[in-house]
Amino acid sequence: MGxxxxxxxxxxxxxxxxxxxxxxxxALLQPSPGTQLAISTDMLVQGRHFFAxxxxxxxxxxxxxxxxxDLAACGAKPLAxxxxxxxxxxxxxWLAAFADGxxxxxxxxxxxxxxxDTTGGPLNICITVFGEVPVVDGKSQALLRSGAQPGDDLxxxxxxxxxxxxxxxxxxxxxxxxxxxxxxxxxxxxPTPRVALGLALRGxxxxxxxxxxxxxxxxxxxLERSRTGxxxxxxxxxxxxxxxxxxxxxxxxFVINLSKDQWRTLALAGGDDYELLFTxxxxxxxxxxxxxxxxxxxxxxxxxIKREPGLTLVDAQGQTLPNHYQSFDHFA
Amino acid sequence: MGxxxxxxxxxxxxxxxxxxxxxxxxALLQPSPGTQLAISTDMLVQGRHFFAxxxxxxxxxxxxxxxxxDLAACGAKPLAxxxxxxxxxxxxxWLAAFADGxxxxxxxxxxxxxxxDTTGGPLNICITVFGEVPVVDGKSQALLRSGAQPGDDLxxxxxxxxxxxxxxxxxxxxxxxxxxxxxxxxxxxxPTPRVALGLALRGxxxxxxxxxxxxxxxxxxxLERSRTGxxxxxxxxxxxxxxxxxxxxxxxxFVINLSKDQWRTLALAGGDDYELLFTxxxxxxxxxxxxxxxxxxxxxxxxxIKREPGLTLVDAQGQTLPNHYQSFDHFA
Numbered sequence: 001m002g003x004x005x006x007x008x009x010x011x012x013x014x015x016x017x018x019x020x021x022x023x024x025x026x027a028l029l030q031p032s033p034g035t036q037l038a039i040s041t042d043m044l045v046q047g048r049h050f051f052a053x054x055x056x057x058x059x060x061x062x063x064x065x066x067x068x069x070d071l072a073a074c075g076a077k078p079l080a081x082x083x084x085x086x087x088x089x090x091x092x093x094w095l096a097a098f099a100d101g102x103x104x105x106x107x108x109x110x111x112x113x114x115x116x117d118t119t120g121g122p123l124n125i126c127i128t129v130f131g132e133v134p135v136v137d138g139k140s141q142a143l144l145r146s147g148a149q150p151g152d153d154l155x156x157x158x159x160x161x162x163x164x165x166x167x168x169x170x171x172x173x174x175x176x177x178x179x180x181x182x183x184x185x186x187x188x189x190x191p192t193p194r195v196a197l198g199l200a201l202r203g204x205x206x207x208x209x210x211x212x213x214x215x216x217x218x219x220x221x222x223l224e225r226s227r228t229g230x231x232x233x234x235x236x237x238x239x240x241x242x243x244x245x246x247x248x249x250x251x252x253x254f255v256i257n258l259s260k261d262q263w264r265t266l267a268l269a270g271g272d273d274y275e276l277l278f279t280x281x282x283x284x285x286x287x288x289x290x291x292x293x294x295x296x297x298x299x300x301x302x303x304x305i306k307r308e309p310g311l312t313l314v315d316a317q318g319q320t321l322p323n324h325y326q327s328f329d330h331f332a
Numbered sequence: 333m334g335x336x337x338x339x340x341x342x343x344x345x346x347x348x349x350x351x352x353x354x355x356x357x358x359a360l361l362q363p364s365p366g367t368q369l370a371i372s373t374d375m376l377v378q379g380r381h382f383f384a385x386x387x388x389x390x391x392x393x394x395x396x397x398x399x400x401x402d403l404a405a406c407g408a409k410p411l412a413x414x415x416x417x418x419x420x421x422x423x424x425x426w427l428a429a430f431a432d433g434x435x436x437x438x439x440x441x442x443x444x445x446x447x448x449d450t451t452g453g454p455l456n457i458c459i460t461v462f463g464e465v466p467v468v469d470g471k472s473q474a475l476l477r478s479g480a481q482p483g484d485d486l487x488x489x490x491x492x493x494x495x496x497x498x499x500x501x502x503x504x505x506x507x508x509x510x511x512x513x514x515x516x517x518x519x520x521x522x523p524t525p526r527v528a529l530g531l532a533l534r535g536x537x538x539x540x541x542x543x544x545x546x547x548x549x550x551x552x553x554x555l556e557r558s559r560t561g562x563x564x565x566x567x568x569x570x571x572x573x574x575x576x577x578x579x580x581x582x583x584x585x586f587v588i589n590l591s592k593d594q595w596r597t598l599a600l601a602g603g604d605d606y607e608l609l610f611t612x613x614x615x616x617x618x619x620x621x622x623x624x625x626x627x628x629x630x631x632x633x634x635x636x637i638k639r640e641p642g643l644t645l646v647d648a649q650g651q652t653l654p655n656h657y658q659s660f661d662h663f664a
Contacts, residue, residue, distance in 0.1 A: 019368055023557065024477050025405035025542055026370035028465065031363055036351055038358035039446065041460060043416035045453030073357035084375035084458045114371065117458075121377030126416045126449075126458035128373060133360065145356050210357055225355065 006090060006118050010099040015112040017079045027114035029080060031132060036140055038076035041128040042066050051170070052123075056094045058189040059125070060101030065193045066212065067129035068109060069274040072198035073210035075143040076131030078111035086121035109195055141202050143278070148207040148226035152279035154303035155288065157194050160215055161241035161263070162187040164270030180243055180256060187242070191274035197299070200291035201278060208278035214269040216311065216325050218277055223311065226279075232303035235260075235316040237267040240300050268313075269325040279305055338422060338450050342431040347444040349411045359446035361412060363464060368472055369411075372402035373460040383502070384455075388426045390521040391457070392433030397525045398544065399461035400441060401606040404530035405542040407475040408463030410443040418453035441527055473534045475610070480539040480558035484611040486635035487620065489526050492547055493573035493595070494519040496602030512575055512588060519574070523606035529631070532623035533610060540610035546601040548643065548657050550609055555643065558611075564635035567592075567648040569599040572632050600645075601657040611637055 007022065015021030020028035031037050044063050046052055064081065071078050083102075087095075106113065111129070133142040166184035169176040176184070194210075201208065209222045215237065223230055238244055243256060244263055258266075280288050292299040306312075313321040339354065347353030352360035363369050376395050378384055396413065403410050415434075419427075438445065443461070465474040498516035501508040508516070526542075533540065541554045547569065555562055570576055575588060576595055590598075612620050624631040638644075645653040 019472060020474070020476070025402040025540075026372045026408060026463070026474070028406075028472060028474055029369045029371060030467070031369065033365070037361045037363065037369065039361060039414060039462075040358045041414040041416050041447055041449050041458070043418055043449045043451055043453075043456070043458060045418050045451055045456075048451055048453050070357040074360075076358060082371060082373040082460055084373050084460075086375055086377050086456060115373055117373050117375045119375055119377055119380055121380050121456065122454040124375070124377075124418060124453065124456045124458075126373070126375060126456075128414055128416075128460040130371075131358070135362070140351060140360060142352070142358070142360055144352070208357075 006095065007116065010095045011083065011113060011116060013113060015080065015114050017112050018114045021112065021114045022116065027082070029114065029130060035132045035134055036142065038071055038074045038131040038133050038142060039128065040067055040070035041126065042070070044125045046123040054189065056098040057101035060098040061105050061190045063125045063127055064102055064105050065191050066274060067127045068111070068193035068195055069191070069210040069212065071129055071131035072194045073143065073208045073276055074131065074133060075141060075198045075202040075208070076133045077199060078109040078195060079130045079132050080112045080114045081106070081127050081129040083113055083116040084126040085116065085118050086124040087118065088121070088123055143198065143201060143205055143208040145207055145209050145222045145225040148222060148228050148279040148305045149281065150228055150305055150307040152206055152281055152305040153285065153301050154230055154232065154305060155278050155280065155299045155301050156211065156215065156237065156240055157197055157276045157297050157299050158192070159187065159240050159242040160211060160237070160273040160275055161266035161270040162243055163191065163272035164266050165243050167272070176256060184243055188272060191272070193274060194276045194295070194297055196295035197276055197291065197297040200295045204284050204287045204291055205278040205280045208276055211273040211275045211277050212271065214271040215277060216268045216323070220311065222277065223309070229306045229308045229310045230303050231306060231312040231314060234264045234268060234313050234321055236300065237302045238263045241267050265325055338427065339448065342427045343415065343445060343448060345445060347412065347446050349442070349444050350446045353444065353446045354448065359414070361446065361462060367464045367466055368474065370403055370406045370408035370463040370465050370474060371460065372399055373458065374398045374402070375456065375458045378455040386521065388430040389433035392430040393437050393522045395457045395459055396434055396437050397523050398606060399459045400443070400525035400527055401523070401542040401544065403461055403463035404525050404527045405475065405540045405608055406463065406465060407473060407530045407534040407540070408465045409531060410441040410527060411462045411464050412444045412446045413438070413459050413461040415445055415448040416458040417448065417450050418456040419450065420453070420455055475530065475533060475537055475540040477539055477541050477554045477557040480554060480560050480611040480637045481613065482560055482637055482639040484538055484613055484637040485617065485633050486562055486564065486637060487610050487612065487631045487633050488543065488547065488569065488572055489529055489608045489629050489631050490524070491519065491572050491574040492543060492569070492605040492607055493598035493602040494575055495523065495604035496598050497573070497575050499604070508588060516575055520604060523604070525606060526608045526629055528627035529608055529623065529629040532627045536616050536619045536623055537610040537612045540608055543605040543607045543609050544603065546603040547609060548600045548655070552643065554609065555641070561638045561640045561642045562635050563638060563644040563646060566596050566600060566645050566653055568632065569634045570595045573599050597657055
């Protein structure tokens with residue numbers, strides 16, 4: 001089975017949002033009048049972003065999910081994507097499962113595969129995704145990293161820290177109860193891109209970024225682009241960890257024996273969360289709640305934007321905490 | 333030096349054709365009114381598409397060139413590209429040379445780097461490129477593979493076969509005079525995407541494809557999409573090999589001791605040529621010549637489209653030749 005057979009068999013499907021899909025030198029995409037195209041690309045490498053023995057179905061899901069998460073952070077509506085795939089060998093069962101995981105998520109978002117490339121080589125998955133953002137009165141409605149204002153509330157969606165908890169469990173660094181590991185592993189392997197929330201936050205949020213490298217690390221990018229600082233309530237952030245709330249607070253004893261500092265590390269520097277970190281003025285609190293409800297995605301207020309550059313971490317009593325929570329860097 | 337430093341130092345440059353370039357979750361591209369976006373992606377893997385010790389400057393050139401060649405085959409005007417890069421280590425001299433080769437070609441085509449991703453892992457380069465095609469009276473002006481008509485002439489641009497000649501020389505399969513290898517190696521390592529020719533052929537050519545996997549292999553894709561067949565003059569095609577004309581015909585003796593059959597293999601199945609293979613009605617011969625002149629790119633008529641499916645190879649005397657010229661498949 002050669003390169004063209006792989007594409008024809010597993011990846012060639014009719015495109016609905018493209019003027020021309022797979023099978024020519026280029027795909028042709030005709031953006032709707034009055035819109036901009038939002039574009040993002042992510043590369044996933046075995047041993048870096050996933051284990052060699054990962055279920056190919058979850059890998060197909062995650063490869064697209066991390067890209068859709070970038071569209072979500074821009075408030076863009078998914079349209080289409082390209083897929084470049086380097087494969088060490090042609091394993092038909094693997095390809096079928098990978099394609100299935102990929103297309104189930106793609107279909108859920110109405111996002112068409114419109115082109116790609118397949119080659120032999122170490123396993124590597126590169127997806128480039130395209131979304132649409134309206135331009136109203138000459139002004140793009142995209143959510144950017146650069147719009148945060150002093151006084152804005154800082155929010156994070158869903159749960160953060162669970163993906164890293166699963167990673168540490170799978171690596172054997174933490175010993176976790178089976179049910180905890182299983183639940184956290186779903187967050188690591190099949191993250192939910194917050195596309196609906198990103199769309200609902202257009203016109204409400206002042207800035208947004210997706211949390212892929214760790215909450216504080218990605219917050220630093222948002223602050224840098226917005227030329228502002230922030231105060232983050234660390235103990236509010238850890239309430240975002242599903243494992244923390246489910247297994248620490250709901251029972252009378254600690255099932256997972258982690259220190260407060262370890263919980264903070266998971267929430268603040270875990271990485272691989274693919275949640276939205278965003279800002280909005282306090283006057284918009286009801287609108288943020290309405291957006292969260294419409295998107296069926298919980299959001300949590302974890303801090304505030306301030307004029308002075310830099311990040312201040314505080315505990316539940318408002319006491320300043322030393323910030324030794326390092327972001328996850330793919331070269332580390 | 334981490335991921336973000338690599339991007340900031342070597343790849344972050346102001347975008348001219350994008351509403352928003354590098355530095356946010358997505359780039360924002362605003363296509364001109366009345367245009368379609370042409371999109372193509374290509375992945376280059378060490379050991380498959382280039383040698384480990386290749387000059388990083390030529391690698392930067394080639395990684396973008398193969399993508400621009402896809403735009404050329406569509407008659408699309410280059411606008412922008414994204415770059416995803418997996419690197420085994422951070423070698424600053426290597427990165428500087430790679431970026432230089434990349435940007436010299438990008439600047440020559442007014443094509444902006446608008447986004448990307450950098451990670452650790454086996455060397456892998458994935459570029460997705462964006463071009464613009466006008467839509468006139470609701471009809472896309474893109475050159476497609478599917479438009480060839482019975483009776484159309486078949487053309488190939490520039491030179492084919494030289495890249496494969498260089499590859500065989502570098503692999504030690506062929507012993508080549510140093511001057512021959514040096515000249516052919518330029519074609520292998522720094523191919524010229526035929527963007528100007530693709531633009532000039534809009535409204536003239538009926539179908540086009542870029543020759544990346546070998547002339548006959550890529551012709552088969554064009555014929556399949558056009559539901560036609562073709563007759564190819566093999567001995568006319570070999571006149572397209574620069575090494576053949578320069579070193580075989582211009583001197584009184586054969587400097588390169590290849591059989592006619594070997595020359596045919598180079599021209600018809602060489603691969604890595606990044607030339608345009610295109611069709612046009614005989615009534616457009618003057619227009620094709622004018623396009624070639626305007627684009628300063630030689631073109632050669634090497635055959636004809638016929639109604640009956642299938643490919644007929646003929647020699648200079650019009651005698652049918654057996655077709656044992658296999659296309660280069662990246663899984664072979």
